[in-house]
Amino acid sequence: MLRNGTASVRNDTDTVRGVAGYKWRMAKLFRAVIMGPPGSGKGTISERIAQRFALTRLSSGDFVRENIAANTDAGVLAKTYIERGLLVPDHVMTRLLLPRLEEMTRHSWLMDGFPRTLAQAKALNSTCDLDLVISLNIPYETLKERLSDRWIHPASGRVYNMGFNPPHVQGRDDISGEPLIQHDDDKPEALVARLRHYKDMAKPIIDLYKSKGILHTFSGTETDRIWPYINSLLSTKIPSTSQTDTQRIPMP
Numbered sequence: 001m002l003r004n005g006t007a008s009v010r011n012d013t014d015t016v017r018g019v020a021g022y023k024w025r026m027a028k029l030f031r032a033v034i035m036g037p038p039g040s041g042k043g044t045i046s047e048r049i050a051q052r053f054a055l056t057r058l059s060s061g062d063f064v065r066e067n068i069a070a071n072t073d074a075g076v077l078a079k080t081y082i083e084r085g086l087l088v089p090d091h092v093m094t095r096l097l098l099p100r101l102e103e104m105t106r107h108s109w110l111m112d113g114f115p116r117t118l119a120q121a122k123a124l125n126s127t128c129d130l131d132l133v134i135s136l137n138i139p140y141e142t143l144k145e146r147l148s149d150r151w152i153h154p155a156s157g158r159v160y161n162m163g164f165n166p167p168h169v170q171g172r173d174d175i176s177g178e179p180l181i182q183h184d185d186d187k188p189e190a191l192v193a194r195l196r197h198y199k200d201m202a203k204p205i206i207d208l209y210k211s212k213g214i215l216h217t218f219s220g221t222e223t224d225r226i227w228p229y230i231n232s233l234l235s236t237k238i239p240s241t242s243q244t245d246t247q248r249i250p251m252p
């Protein structure tokens, strides 16, 4: 159980006496979710947050792909939906993800891609207390432009944009040198339906997080202009000790 306030991990500074008589100060753990329509910059901003604040970045898409690669029961099931371009059903997603979150009791994390439905939000809520939800609000025209210019390295999930963050060599991944591809559903004709679907699914989740007082919405057309606001918000919320999660502090 991850819910803050149980076991030895709490959502505030906690102390535990170790074997050598030291007290270990458990730094405040921080759990956040980032939400936004396709192309809003969740992946780009998550990467920056993970680097700046040393949080573990969790991506539901990566979990799904890992499970497919490892041929787990949930992975085999998930694959049948992804192949048809569908979302993975809630009970499969929660079976896949919640055990992984339970392994993260000592880490601060930022989740991208989950929850995508109200049922998932409720399941997450019964497992842990979120500290903060970032919601990105980006105009449709901007999303359309970005996605038509998005190129992906499928093996690693690395994302490029031919204007904003182009690869060093055109059409090739910076690290592996392998070819980049474009997703069919990034094409403008598929985007309208994806955005409508996002809005319908996200509304009740956003309302839920708003009612909990943890929702922070950022609007704009450029990640570089939104980022300083997110950075300063997180700087006030994440204690510097969260970079190590636990610190040994000799205490009398």
Ligand SMILES: Nc1nc2c(ncn2[C@@H]2O[C@H](COP(=O)(O)OP(=O)(O)OP(=O)(O)O)[C@@H](O)[C@H]2O)c(=O)[nH]1
Residues within 6 Å of the ligand: 036, 037, 038, 039, 040, 041, 042, 043, 044, 045, 146, 147, 149, 150, 151, 159, 160, 161, 162, 163, 164, 165, 221, 222, 223, 224
């Ligand atoms: N021109 C421009 N492109 C950006 C900006 N921010 C991000 N991008 C690019 O826009 C595309 C979408 O960004 P992502 O970070 O993949 O967005 P996402 O919300 O994770 O998208 P999904 O994975 O589809 O949900 C990528 O190609 C980024 O490189 C920006 O401020 N300007």
Ligand SMILES: Nc1ncnc2c1ncn2[C@@H]1O[C@H](COP(=O)(O)OP(=O)(O)O)[C@@H](O)[C@H]1O
Residues within 6 Å of the ligand: 038, 060, 061, 062, 064, 081, 082, 085, 086, 087, 088, 089, 093, 113, 114, 115, 116, 117, 120
């Ligand atoms: N929270 C979720 N609920 C249902 N399906 C999900 C969820 N997260 C990921 N998936 C499945 O995994 C696929 C890949 O996820 P992701 O990498 O986030 O890519 P995309 O941005 O294309 O949706 C999704 O298209 C979807 O089928």
